[in-house]
Amino acid sequence: xxxxxxxxxxxxxxxxxxxxxxxxxxxxxxxxxxxxxxxxxxxxxxxxxxxxxxxxxxxxxxxxxxxxxxxxxxxxxxxxxxxxxxxxxxxxxxxxxxxxxxxxxxxxxxxxxxxxxxxxxxxxxxxxxxxxxxxxxxxxxxxxxxxxxxxxxxxxxxxxxxxxxxxxxxxxxxxxxxxxxxxxxxxxxxxxxxxxxxxxxxxxxxxxxxxxxxxxxxxxxxxxxxxxxxxxxxxxxxxxxxxxxxxxxxxxxxxxxxxxxxxxxxxxxxxxxxxxxxxxxxxxxxxxxxxxxxxxxxxxxxxxxxxxxxxxxxxxxxxxxxxxxxxxxxxxxxxxxxxxxxxxxxxxx
Amino acid sequence: xxxxxxxxxxxxxxxxxxxxxxxxxxxxxxxxxxxxxxxxxxxxxxxxxxxxxxxxxxxxxxxxxxxxxxxxxxxxxxxxxxxxxxxxx
Numbered sequence: 001x002x003x004x005x006x007x008x009x010x011x012x013x014x015x016x017x018x019x020x021x022x023x024x025x026x027x028x029x030x031x032x033x034x035x036x037x038x039x040x041x042x043x044x045x046x047x048x049x050x051x052x053x054x055x056x057x058x059x060x061x062x063x064x065x066x067x068x069x070x071x072x073x074x075x076x077x078x079x080x081x082x083x084x085x086x087x088x089x090x091x092x093x094x095x096x097x098x099x100x101x102x103x104x105x106x107x108x109x110x111x112x113x114x115x116x117x118x119x120x121x122x123x124x125x126x127x128x129x130x131x132x133x134x135x136x137x138x139x140x141x142x143x144x145x146x147x148x149x150x151x152x153x154x155x156x157x158x159x160x161x162x163x164x165x166x167x168x169x170x171x172x173x174x175x176x177x178x179x180x181x182x183x184x185x186x187x188x189x190x191x192x193x194x195x196x197x198x199x200x201x202x203x204x205x206x207x208x209x210x211x212x213x214x215x216x217x218x219x220x221x222x223x224x225x226x227x228x229x230x231x232x233x234x235x236x237x238x239x240x241x242x243x244x245x246x247x248x249x250x251x252x253x254x255x256x257x258x259x260x261x262x263x264x265x266x267x268x269x270x271x272x273x274x275x276x277x278x279x280x281x282x283x284x285x286x287x288x289x290x291x292x293x294x295x296x297x298x299x300x301x302x303x304x305x306x307x308x309x310x311x312x313x314x315x316x317x318x319x320x321x322x323x324x325x326x327x328x329x330x331x332x333x334x335x336x337x338x339x340x341x342x343x344x345x346x347x348x349x
Numbered sequence: 350x351x352x353x354x355x356x357x358x359x360x361x362x363x364x365x366x367x368x369x370x371x372x373x374x375x376x377x378x379x380x381x382x383x384x385x386x387x388x389x390x391x392x393x394x395x396x397x398x399x400x401x402x403x404x405x406x407x408x409x410x411x412x413x414x415x416x417x418x419x420x421x422x423x424x425x426x427x428x429x430x431x432x433x434x435x436x437x438x
Contacts, residue, residue, distance in 0.1 A: 226374075228373070
């Protein structure tokens with residue numbers, strides 16, 4: 001019997017100026033164990049991660065989950081039969097419900113994932129943050145779900161201006177008044193549909209934590225980060241690890257309250273009094289997660305170990321003051337790879 | 350967290366680069382500022398800090414008001430609490 005290397009499939013290879021986390025996750029796994037076989041799952045033939053030849057050799061196109069679970073499942077099954085998959089790390093918000101639906105079937109095939117339960121997944125939705133705040137004792141700014149322009153015009157009684165108008169999955173626009181809010185509302189509805197979430201602005205500095213929960217209320221590890229440079233889309237282009245016990249305590253509170261299983265990104269605002277307010281929980285690794293490996297606490301690899309039922313061999317501390325600074329480079333790619341992605345939807349190098 | 354702990358945890362380089370591990374903020378300061386930060390970490394009183402500055406640097410101006418201004422900068426950048434006026438004894 002031939003021995004197959006530990007094989008981990010990772011999604012989110014869209015390393016654009018609004019990057020998916022896949023490439024960062026793959027880099028972290030490569031750092032921890034160069035012998036891991038990585039399979040990249042892409043949704044577009046030009047996802048930049050496909051062409052990162054030193055990081056990933058086998059790439060398969062996935063159909064969008066919105067095209068139906070049957071097609072999505074067939075593709076995963078096909079890849080598993082072809083190469084064998086031990087663990088999948090989904091990294092994109094929009095695909096997570098599909099992976100949650102398919103988790104039992106994937107487990108039957110021997111494929112492990114480290115995902116929250118459906119209930120946990122729902123609890124951290126932007127529209128339910130207030131409930132999460134109550135349950136966890138974490139401060140949450142006034143937040144409400146809005147389904148119509150009429151509701152939006154009245155919501156300031158509960159959620160005072162200035163407020164952020166947000167899509168359920170993506171995007172946040174600051175609104176100072178109803179005119180601003182209406183404009184943002186229509187724009188988000190056109191792109192993402194309803195509902196729309198509104199949240200009172202908290203003045204202060206933004207901090208982010210990437211954390212990993214063991215599903216039993218424990219915090220396996222967490223790395224705090226302050227963004228040093230933003231893109232015009234507000235995405236972090238540079239950041240630095242920080243260590244504020246109060247910041248990491250929020251991550252612990254979140255895990256204790258929800259028994260979260262798997263990775264997440266906790267977005268917080270620190271006000272002038274040093275208090276943290278929860279802005280958002282993303283139910284997956286963030287695009288900057290390679291910083292965790294760079295700072296000595298490799299959370300993606302710990303997630304793989306946990307998914308496999310092993311005790312994670314993770315460091316208990318990370319190096320404070322470790323920076324990440326992104327770079328835009330032009331990768332040179334072979335036309336054969338592009339051609340194969342477009343025609344057959346797969347590449348093996 | 351006390352301001353003494355916060356000051357103690359600041360990463361100070363000899364070049365005057367200051368990193369606050371709690372907030373991720375970075376600053377640069379000159380040799381005098383660095384000397385004040387070191388003195389604060391040692392827990393020196395205001396008069397002892399002024400004396401040290403006079404000893405180490407060729408000072409002609411009003412050190413006391415310069416120190417007040419420096420404390421104001423530390424408060425402004427969140428390195429010390431808003432009511433900070435020297436290390437608590």
